[in-house]
Amino acid sequence: xxxxxxxxxxxxxxxxxxxxxxxxxxxxxxxxxxxxxxxxxxxxxxxxxxxxxxxxxxxxxxxxxxxxxxxxxxxxxxxxxxxxxxxxxxxxxxxxxxxxxxxxxxxxxxxxxxxxxxxxxxxxxxxxxxxxxxxxxxxxxxxxxxxxxxxxxxxxxxxxxxxxxxxxx
Numbered sequence: 001x002x003x004x005x006x007x008x009x010x011x012x013x014x015x016x017x018x019x020x021x022x023x024x025x026x027x028x029x030x031x032x033x034x035x036x037x038x039x040x041x042x043x044x045x046x047x048x049x050x051x052x053x054x055x056x057x058x059x060x061x062x063x064x065x066x067x068x069x070x071x072x073x074x075x076x077x078x079x080x081x082x083x084x085x086x087x088x089x090x091x092x093x094x095x096x097x098x099x100x101x102x103x104x105x106x107x108x109x110x111x112x113x114x115x116x117x118x119x120x121x122x123x124x125x126x127x128x129x130x131x132x133x134x135x136x137x138x139x140x141x142x143x144x145x146x147x148x149x150x151x152x153x154x155x156x157x158x159x160x161x162x163x164x165x166x167x168x169x
Contacts, residue, residue, distance in 0.1 A: 042166055042167045042168040043074075043077070043166035043168075044165060044166060045163065045164075045165050046071040046073075046079070046164045046165060046166055047069040047070070047071045047163070048069075048161065048162075048163040048164075049068075049069050049162060050066075050159040050160065050161035050162075051064075051065060051067060051154045051159060051160050051161075052154050052155060052156050053065070053066075053154055054152060054154055055141075055151065055152040055154070056149065057149050057151075058141050058142060058143060058149065058150040058151065059142070059143045059149060059150070060142055060143075061140055061142040062140065062141060062142065063138055063139070063140055064083075064085070064098075064138070064139040064140060064152060064160065066160075067138060067160060067161070067162045068138035068139070068162070069136070069137055069162060069164065070134060070135065070136045071134070071135055071137070071164045072133065072135075073130045073131070073132055073133060073134075073135055073166075074132055074166070075131075075132035076132075076169055077129070077166050077168070077169060078128070078129050078166075078167045078168060078169065079129070079130060079164055079166060080125065080126075080127055080164070081100050081102070081107075081108075081126045081128060081162070081163070081164050082123070082124070082162070082165075083100060083122075083123070083124050083125075083139045083160070083161065083162045083163075084121070084122075084123050084161050085098055085121070085123075085141070085152055085154075085160045086119045086120070086121060086122075086152065086153040086155075086160065087112075087114075087119065087120055087122050087141065087150055087151070087153070088114070088118060088119040088120065088150070088153060089117065089143060089146065089148040089149065089151075090117060090148035090149045090150075090151075091114075091117070091146055091147055091148030092115060092116045092117055093113070093114065093115075093146060094113075094114045094143055094145060094146030094147070094148045094150070095111060095112070095114070095143070095144040095145035095146055096112050096120065096122070096141070096143060096144065097109060097110065097111045097112075097141070097142050097143075097144040098110050098122045098139060098141050099124065099139070099140045099141075100124050100126050100139060101137065101138045101139070101140055102128060102130065103135055103136055104136075106140075107126050107128060108124050108126040109124075110122055110123075110124045111144055114146075114148075117148075119153050124139075127167070137162060137164055138162070139160075139162050
């Protein structure tokens with residue numbers, strides 16, 4: 001005896017529909033799938049922007065050129081804000097800082113000691129639950145300590161970016 005039913009179809013027989021094969025108890029509930037707002041299902045990427053041009057001569061707190069975006073958040077949703085930067089300083093031993101800003105308020109700071117004058121990956125990530133409505137996110141950079149000049153390197157194969165994703169409730 002088999003755990004699943006077997007159906008024999010002979011030449012000339014009509015193919016059974018799924019409903020008749022299931023004994024007539026199967027019915028169509030909806031024709032398309034959809035994600036409902038305010039559900040636990042993540043809605044995915046809300047916004048993304050990248051730059052491929054370097055920004056040099058950074059010593060004080062400045063906005064990272066081109067790394068700002070605006071999104072509309074639904075009520076009760078969590079947003080994941082992520083940025084990726086390649087920062088270097090002209091002097092080893094400097095301290096570099098990148099921060100994520102939401103509506104003018106710093107929500108995350110990443111501070112790193114530059115061991116050499118080669119680039120350092122900086123990847124700030126924050127999970128936020130903002131109020132419903134429009135919000136602006138941006139990246140800021142500075143040399144937090146030392147005497148060198150900081151450069152954000154953003155080449156074509158390794159762009160600097162900021163991204164905002166809806167990750168659910």
